[in-house]
Amino acid sequence: xxxxxxxxxxxxxxxxxxxxxxxxxxxxxxxxxxxxxxxxxxxxxxxxxxxxxxxxxxxxxxxxxxxxxxxxxxxxxxxxxxxxxxxxxxxxxxxxxxxxxxxxxxxxxxxxxxxxxxxxxxxxxxxxxxxxxxxx
Amino acid sequence: xxxxxxxxxxxxxxxxxxxxxxxxxxxxxxxxxxxxxxxxxxxxxxxxxxxxxxxxxxxxxxxxxxxxxxxxxxxxxxxxxxxxxxxxxxxxxxxxxxxxxxxxxxxxxxxxxxxxxxxxxxxxxxxxxxxxxxxxxxxxxxxxxxxxxxxxxxxxxxxxxxxxxxxxxxxxxxxxxxxxxxxxxxxxxxxxxxxxxxxxxxxxxxxxxxxxxxxxxxxxxxxxxxxxxxxxxxxxxxxxxxxxxxxxxxxxxxxxxxxxxxxxxxxxxxxxxxxxxxxxxxxxxxxxxxxxxxxxxx
Numbered sequence: 283x284x285x286x287x288x289x290x291x292x293x294x295x296x297x298x299x300x301x302x303x304x305x306x307x308x309x310x311x312x313x314x315x316x317x318x319x320x321x322x323x324x325x326x327x328x329x330x331x332x333x334x335x336x337x338x339x340x341x342x343x344x345x346x347x348x349x350x351x352x353x354x355x356x357x358x359x360x361x362x363x364x365x366x367x368x369x370x371x372x373x374x375x376x377x378x379x380x381x382x383x384x385x386x387x388x389x390x391x392x393x394x395x396x397x398x399x400x401x402x403x404x405x406x407x408x409x410x411x412x413x414x415x416x417x418x
Numbered sequence: 419x420x421x422x423x424x425x426x427x428x429x430x431x432x433x434x435x436x437x438x439x440x441x442x443x444x445x446x447x448x449x450x451x452x453x454x455x456x457x458x459x460x461x462x463x464x465x466x467x468x469x470x471x472x473x474x475x476x477x478x479x480x481x482x483x484x485x486x487x488x489x490x491x492x493x494x495x496x497x498x499x500x501x502x503x504x505x506x507x508x509x510x511x512x513x514x515x516x517x518x519x520x521x522x523x524x525x526x527x528x529x530x531x532x533x534x535x536x537x538x539x540x541x542x543x544x545x546x547x548x549x550x551x552x553x554x555x556x557x558x559x560x561x562x563x564x565x566x567x568x569x570x571x572x573x574x575x576x577x578x579x580x581x582x583x584x585x586x587x588x589x590x591x592x593x594x595x596x597x598x599x600x601x602x603x604x605x606x607x608x609x610x611x612x613x614x615x616x617x618x619x620x621x622x623x624x625x626x627x628x629x630x631x632x633x634x635x636x637x638x639x640x641x642x643x644x645x646x647x648x649x650x651x652x653x654x655x656x657x658x659x660x661x662x663x664x665x666x667x668x669x670x671x672x673x674x675x676x677x678x679x680x681x682x683x684x685x686x687x688x689x690x691x692x693x694x695x696x697x698x699x700x701x702x703x704x705x706x707x708x709x710x711x712x713x714x715x716x
Binding site: 287289290291292294295296322325326329330331332333334337 | 451587590591594595597598611612613615616617618619635636639640700701702703704705
């Protein structure tokens with residue numbers, strides 16, 4: 283698992299870890315049942331305090347993204363968690379505003395933004411297919 | 419949680435009438451990681467030297483593992499690993515000789531496996547004389563000597579000051595390995611906010627001889643916001659008088675105000691003051707928070 287941490291980023295480090303793991307799950311780079319490194323191993327890998335990693339894992343676990351099996355380790359959950367009915371649409375809207383602001387800044391509009399979304403969807407579907415082929 | 423280090427109302431001055439430390443109180447628990455921050459001259463090293471029993475406070479008391487460090491200095495030092503800001507190692511000695519000396523002081527607690535592991539990690543040659551080492555290598559030797567008796571409390575006074583990013587990272591790696599293996603408490607002072615964020619834990623910010631902030635790093639990152647407002651007559655005082663306001667300062671032709679609370683809530687509280695217009699407000703990385711809290715004129 284590749285994580286990139288930026289201590290000067292706007293998000294605190296444990297949130298950066300959470301976001302990158304949930305994105306990896308959403309993008310198919312981490313599949314249900316995949317084993318995550320122990321929080322101590324990951325701490326040494328990305329040079330971040332073990333307690334910070336543990337906090338990220340605890341939050342991901344209470345969100346239903348990952349599961350800890352005693353004595354065996356931490357795994358990506360078998361069923362994806364139900365998105366938060368209030369938070370999720372609000373976050374999506376915030377991301378959409380960023381996307382539109384980016385488009386307006388580049389002198390583009392709604393049409394180009396929609397096209398970019400479709401492109402991105404196609405790309406992600408392709409990557410998922412390639413990964414599935416690889417794992418067979 | 420057992421207390422490993424305890425400062426109670428510490429006062430200390432170097433010149434009569436100017437206190438470097440003007441009433442410092444906080445305690446550190448077992449296994450806790452605490453980053454001591456503050457501007458140059460804020461008293462970080464003074465406080466650390468008081469914890470080590472190298473300086474005596476003019477008022478107040480310090481306890482390390484429950485007793486003042488001056489009562490039985492040897493017993494305390496055996497449980498602490500310490501790297502001073504300006505650590506001087508004997509120049510004519512070889513690394514091997516220095517290690518043998520520390521091994522003798524700390525036997526039987528000395529961990530030879532860790533010693534070999536750190537020599538290897540830092541690419542240090544046992545036969546090398548201290549005077550031939552670079553600044554970074556000398557620091558690494560000092561850290562090795564502070565780590566290999568597996569201290570319950572590690573005290574690092576600006577351990578990575580003046581070191582290049584790669585050497586700093588190796589220092590961090592060794593500290594994190596210590597946390598993983600031993601769960602030791604670490605008190606460290608640093609001006610590298612990125613390193614402080616990576617080590618995490620709790621932050622104590624010293625300013626004007628007092629504790630200006632004392633909180634978990636994540637609470638500081640997520641529970642404190644910076645708001646930017648245009649200058650206006652009396653506004654600085656009005657902001658400073660509001661509940662939750664930690665500091666207001668003028669910078670780059672506008673007002674920067676630090677508030678407890680998350681950005682949306684703070685922006686909502688301030689919007690009325692700004693004639694109902696939205697107020698720019700956000701969370702800040704530690705580096706920005708540091709500058710906003712102790713930088714510039716008040």
